[in-house]
Amino acid sequence: MKNRIIFFVSDRTAITAETLGNTLMTQFESVKQERHVIPFIDTEKRALEVRDRINKVSANSEERPIVFSTFTDDKLREIISLSDCLFYDLFNDYITRMEADLSQESSHVAGKSHGLVDRNSYESRIRAVNYALVNDDGARLDHYEMADVILVGVSRTGKTPTSLYLALQYGIFPANFPITDGDLDNTQLPKAIKPFKDKLFGLTIAADQLSRIREERRPGSPYASLRTCQREISQVEEIFQLEKVPYLNVTSISIEEIAAQIRLTRDLDDKQF
Amino acid sequence: MKNRIIFFVSDRTAITAETLGNTLMTQFESVKQERHVIPFIDTEKRALEVRDRINKVSANSEERPIVFSTFTDDKLREIISLSDCLFYDLFNDYITRMEADLSQESSHVAGKSHGLVDRNSYESRIRAVNYALVNDDGARLDHYEMADVILVGVSRTGKTPTSLYLALQYGIFPANFPITDGDLDNTQLPKAIKPFKDKLFGLTIAADQLSRIREERRPGSPYASLRTCQREISQVEEIFQLEKVPYLNVTSISIEEIAAQIRLTRDLDDKQF
Numbered sequence: 001m002k003n004r005i006i007f008f009v010s011d012r013t014a015i016t017a018e019t020l021g022n023t024l025m026t027q028f029e030s031v032k033q034e035r036h037v038i039p040f041i042d043t044e045k046r047a048l049e050v051r052d053r054i055n056k057v058s059a060n061s062e063e064r065p066i067v068f069s070t071f072t073d074d075k076l077r078e079i080i081s082l083s084d085c086l087f088y089d090l091f092n093d094y095i096t097r098m099e100a101d102l103s104q105e106s107s108h109v110a111g112k113s114h115g116l117v118d119r120n121s122y123e124s125r126i127r128a129v130n131y132a133l134v135n136d137d138g139a140r141l142d143h144y145e146m147a148d149v150i151l152v153g154v155s156r157t158g159k160t161p162t163s164l165y166l167a168l169q170y171g172i173f174p175a176n177f178p179i180t181d182g183d184l185d186n187t188q189l190p191k192a193i194k195p196f197k198d199k200l201f202g203l204t205i206a207a208d209q210l211s212r213i214r215e216e217r218r219p220g221s222p223y224a225s226l227r228t229c230q231r232e233i234s235q236v237e238e239i240f241q242l243e244k245v246p247y248l249n250v251t252s253i254s255i256e257e258i259a260a261q262i263r264l265t266r267d268l269d270d271k272q273f
Numbered sequence: 274m275k276n277r278i279i280f281f282v283s284d285r286t287a288i289t290a291e292t293l294g295n296t297l298m299t300q301f302e303s304v305k306q307e308r309h310v311i312p313f314i315d316t317e318k319r320a321l322e323v324r325d326r327i328n329k330v331s332a333n334s335e336e337r338p339i340v341f342s343t344f345t346d347d348k349l350r351e352i353i354s355l356s357d358c359l360f361y362d363l364f365n366d367y368i369t370r371m372e373a374d375l376s377q378e379s380s381h382v383a384g385k386s387h388g389l390v391d392r393n394s395y396e397s398r399i400r401a402v403n404y405a406l407v408n409d410d411g412a413r414l415d416h417y418e419m420a421d422v423i424l425v426g427v428s429r430t431g432k433t434p435t436s437l438y439l440a441l442q443y444g445i446f447p448a449n450f451p452i453t454d455g456d457l458d459n460t461q462l463p464k465a466i467k468p469f470k471d472k473l474f475g476l477t478i479a480a481d482q483l484s485r486i487r488e489e490r491r492p493g494s495p496y497a498s499l500r501t502c503q504r505e506i507s508q509v510e511e512i513f514q515l516e517k518v519p520y521l522n523v524t525s526i527s528i529e530e531i532a533a534q535i536r537l538t539r540d541l542d543d544k545q546f
Binding site: 016020038039122125160161165253256259 | 293343375399
């Protein structure tokens, strides 16, 4: 197997380079990868140091390193591009095309997307996280008017991490509420969330998966047993179907996919902090 | 001001399209934007529906809509590309070049990056979030051996959201610990975290900003007063300098930038869940 060293380099956070670069590399799975993120390369001196580092790595590797970059500054990009590497700048190619298509010059300002954002958006996300923490696991019942979405499901189906992801990534205000024995046995939604039916989104999961996750928390407990998990999952799915609550089985998908599905279903796709 | 409608379309989550597309659009600020994320377009039927939607929007707009896409499937990409829009696929151009550069065919598998990930990585992130929640605000003192980083700072400097972001995005195990009056007055690090000095990272912020944030929580309190905030910030920065704790002023930067700086400083850039 070929071993490739991969660099994500940018004048700001390198998040965009890392995101798209990782996506692209998943298409070449047989390439064994070692990854390095190099953010904040915003002076020529730093860029030259990175070029030296890449060249050294290249001299010691069988294969040329791969560099994914997103530079708004032409000079910095050029310095890195002259390293001994396979070089992909994920920015310049498009900017040039877009300037032509939009008949408009780009502003060439670095780091607009993940840096130096206006303070309001930072605070909106912090507020959303605080909201998520305060409204976790049915802890409060008097704030649901403010919720963008209320996640429901039995214990340990990923409600909390999903809430936090929605808050941090998109500034969405998420609450979450557990569905527990009494309601499961009566095949009904908890009273507290019934008035907010159009905000609900259900999470469910394969019973064996749930059992394994619960075992980590309370080993050997009835709570973690496969039988309990099977019963609870079957009951909660019946409630979701009866009450027409949209829901998603999260067994083999990522937090990003869960979040994308929730945004789509609850029409939050244009919520931008 | 020109009004542009922007679509992010993909056969999976569309996160990559959204991330790079948003970054690109920040270079054209004078374009007023309305954004729609359209994930999970994985059949020809759905792709044709999206094409109809884009064409309808185009017919009702002065300006052609902009579409950013990431399709691994050639047929689906082609359907969308024939919409009446400015079309930028952020995937195909690079895949073609990379196949040549790497002398290897790509796997053309959809959604490897943000979907259908192996269960281990999902659970690593969930575990990291649980770790962050349990080790928030100095709640536990016996788990710091496991921490990848321990964030320190006075109250309300963004320790909790930053911890959660590091956990969710990168599977990093973050703890955080508040620095409070006693330690501030003695100009020293809290005892509990002293043994873990090589894991510490400090957050600080402009005093007026901090005062405003605290006012939201406890309006009119001494805790929120500008004078208190000025004193605490100046004391905590003195501690960071004396104890050589790397730290960052988060006043006008984003969570992504804070996270990038922490990963860089604490050498966590290749931590991948």
